Amino acid sequence: MATELGPTPVKSPASGGTPVHHGPKGVGEDNKILSQGKWASWLLAPTVIALAMVIVYPIISAIVMSFQKDAGLDPVTGLFTAGGPAGVQNYVNWIAQQCAAPGGGTVACPPGTLGAQFWSATATTFLFTVITVTFETILGFWMAMIMARTFKGRSLVRAAVLVPWAIPTAVTAQLWLFIFAFEGIANNLFNASILWTGSEWPAKWAVIIADTWKTTPFMALLILAGLQMIPAEVYEAAKVDGATAWQRFRLITLPLVKPALMVAVLFRTLDALRMFDLPYILTGGANNTTTLSILVINQIRQGFNAAAALSTITFIIIFIVAFIFVRFLGANVVEQSGATGKGKK
Amino acid sequence: MSTGTALRAEQDRGRKASQNREKWAQGRTYISAAVILIWCLAPAYWMVVTAFREVGFTYDTSLLPTHVTLDNFITAFDTSFGNRFGQALINSIFIGVTVTVISLLIGVFAAYALARLNFRFKYLVLGFILGASMFPGVALITPLFQLFTNIGWMGTYQALIIPNISFVLPLTVYTMTSFFREMPWELEESARVDGCTQGQAFRKVIMPLAAPAIFTTAILAFISSWNEFLIASQLSSDATQPVTVAIASFAGAQPNQIPYTAIMAAGTIVTIPLVILVLVFQRKIVAGLTAGAVK
Numbered sequence: 254m255a256t257e258l259g260p261t262p263v264k265s266p267a268s269g270g271t272p273v274h275h276g277p278k279g280v281g282e283d284n285k286i287l288s289q290g291k292w293a294s295w296l297l298a299p300t301v302i303a304l305a306m307v308i309v310y311p312i313i314s315a316i317v318m319s320f321q322k323d324a325g326l327d328p329v330t331g332l333f334t335a336g337g338p339a340g341v342q343n344y345v346n347w348i349a350q351q352c353a354a355p356g357g358g359t360v361a362c363p364p365g366t367l368g369a370q371f372w373s374a375t376a377t378t379f380l381f382t383v384i385t386v387t388f389e390t391i392l393g394f395w396m397a398m399i400m401a402r403t404f405k406g407r408s409l410v411r412a413a414v415l416v417p418w419a420i421p422t423a424v425t426a427q428l429w430l431f432i433f434a435f436e437g438i439a440n441n442l443f444n445a446s447i448l449w450t451g452s453e454w455p456a457k458w459a460v461i462i463a464d465t466w467k468t469t470p471f472m473a474l475l476i477l478a479g480l481q482m483i484p485a486e487v488y489e490a491a492k493v494d495g496a497t498a499w500q501r502f503r504l505i506t507l508p509l510v511k512p513a514l515m516v517a518v519l520f521r522t523l524d525a526l527r528m529f530d531l532p533y534i535l536t537g538g539a540n541n542t543t544t545l546s547i548l549v550i551n552q553i554r555q556g557f558n559a560a561a562a563l564s565t566i567t568f569i570i571i572f573i574v575a576f577i578f579v580r581f582l583g584a585n586v587v588e589q590s591g592a593t594g595k596g597k598k
Numbered sequence: 599m600s601t602g603t604a605l606r607a608e609q610d611r612g613r614k615a616s617q618n619r620e621k622w623a624q625g626r627t628y629i630s631a632a633v634i635l636i637w638c639l640a641p642a643y644w645m646v647v648t649a650f651r652e653v654g655f656t657y658d659t660s661l662l663p664t665h666v667t668l669d670n671f672i673t674a675f676d677t678s679f680g681n682r683f684g685q686a687l688i689n690s691i692f693i694g695v696t697v698t699v700i701s702l703l704i705g706v707f708a709a710y711a712l713a714r715l716n717f718r719f720k721y722l723v724l725g726f727i728l729g730a731s732m733f734p735g736v737a738l739i740t741p742l743f744q745l746f747t748n749i750g751w752m753g754t755y756q757a758l759i760i761p762n763i764s765f766v767l768p769l770t771v772y773t774m775t776s777f778f779r780e781m782p783w784e785l786e787e788s789a790r791v792d793g794c795t796q797g798q799a800f801r802k803v804i805m806p807l808a809a810p811a812i813f814t815t816a817i818l819a820f821i822s823s824w825n826e827f828l829i830a831s832q833l834s835s836d837a838t839q840p841v842t843v844a845i846a847s848f849a850g851a852q853p854n855q856i857p858y859t860a861i862m863a864a865g866t867i868v869t870i871p872l873v874i875l876v877l878v879f880q881r882k883i884v885a886g887l888t889a890g891a892v893k
Contacts, residue, residue: 417641
């Protein structure tokens with residue numbers, strides 16, 4: 254993809270090794286790094302300060318908040334109870350699905366309250382993530398393989414896949430709500446009479462289908478970019494050696510596209526774990542389509558501090574998943590996009 | 599002689615077989631391409647068809663445009679049911695442009711440093727920025743909700759712009775970093791040899807060359823701000839809500855009837871400019887989208 258951006262004479266795709274753009278090395282290298290370091294810190298300062306203000310500060314204050322009690326009215330006495338330090342009580346309440354009981358202590362949250370939805374929201378979030386990412390990977394891979402071939406109208410296809418990506422998610426949700434309406438086109442085309450947003454599994458499938466439609470193009474483009482890094486000669490050589498199409502796919506395509514694929518899957522997984530817009534608008538979180546993000550948003554108006562605890566739990570879950578990807582599945586994001594780490598591994 | 603003919607016939611047959619196989623493969627490619635086209639475009643097409651359909655025929659299921667009208671576009675801008683779509687469009691443009699400009703102004707320097715300079719902790723910074731772009735919006739919303747309530751910023755433009763920077767800025771930095779790494783930096787060296795300072799070389803040589811990369815990044819930044827919903831749905835007021843929020847909560851004349859045709863018209867209005875932008879700059883956009891992930 255990068256080749257479109259102008260002449261880059263010293264580029265060595267996939268052959269590894271050579272860092273491309275480097276100042277002259279040798280004498281004075283240490284000095285150079287030192288002075289560049291000073292330059293770099295000036296240039297990076299605005300970004301780092303801005304991100305510290307808009308990300309690091311809110312996170313820290315969310316964590317601080319999550320250890321505070323929510324002020325509110327005591328359900329029994331009707332008196333205002335002040336906040337104050339809560340220890341890990343907010344976290345325990347979510348995980349054990351406990352709610353504050355009248356007169357102190359906790360009881361199991363009654364069904365239907367937000368507190369009783371933690372595990373079902375977690376399960377829904379993971380269900381959506383696993384199914385959509387699986388579909389998107391398979392479909393995206395297939396689309397990328399098609400788009401990598403040469404045929405008339407290829408640029409039309411490549412342009413078309415950008416359309417779902419460009420439509421705002423809020424619009425996508427309304428569009429699919431209309432498609433899945435009882436008298437809508439989906440029921441009409443498939444001669445069905447399903448109340449798509451009326452019961453659990455149809456509602457879940459509506460979200461899954463809409464999400465897959467919206468985000469498969471992104472996956473396909475990332476995988477396509479990976480496919481295009483594989484030199485054609487490798488395939489030619491394999492053909493000469495008598496490798497079948499399946500062997501070429503399994504032994505050349507898959508391993509060579511794997512780094513790009515892993516990054517694409519990682520990006521999509523983290524994105525799916527924070528899914529909000531689509532179920533929020535499409536189903537309103539009804540029928541067990543409430544994701545963790547929706548639960549946090551619903552909780553905000555009932556108590557900041559409990560919401561902060563839940564958003565911190567969500568953050569930790571996403572962080573753990575990202576860690577597993579990077580550590581055990583070899584998704585090397587920084588290196589993939591790293592300046593000089595090209596081709597290593 | 600006869601063996602020669604037989605051999606030639608054999609070769610002909612072989613060639614024909616492989617030609618057939620190629621034709622068959624080509625045919626399958628076209629079928630697959632058609633499936634992709636339909637899958638990607640059919641729902642969008644349905645949105646546009648519905649946008650141009652008379653309200654009374656909302657659930658008409660004929661696939662070709664029928665009962666064509668422009669009324670829905672007028673209804674979309676109608677404020678009598680409490681919708682403020684026109685205002686929301688202005689808000690979205692204002693928020694999007696502000697966020698994009700701020701992110702580019704700040705991010706361009708960081709991208710230059712990350713692409714060009716060698717320094718310690720480079721990967722740490724890069725990792726931090728990438729991590730920031732993957733950050734769940736809900737983790738920010740709770741403290742911001744409380745903070746903005748306390749200082750009276752709820753429903754203001756700055757309350758929408760500042761959180762947007764948290765995910766647009768990282769995107770800007772890492773897209774531009776990958777673009778910058780591919781630029782012909784030898785020219786910078788030449789400018790320095792000719793007596794420019796590093797700052798001058800950056801302004802006079804690199805900036806003009808970097809313009810397409812910066813422009814593409816700006817489009818991506820604007821789109822991601824334009825599409826933002828979560829934060830805006832919580833922190834905006836009726837006066838400052840962006841289009842995504844306006845469309846999600848679009849009300850009709852009857853409270854229990856969703857005005858789909860008007861919503862599809864509104865959806866078409868917010869989508870068409872993006873789709874045109876994306877199609878015109880298709881190659882650059884794809885390069886920008888995949889820049890961070892594949893090198």
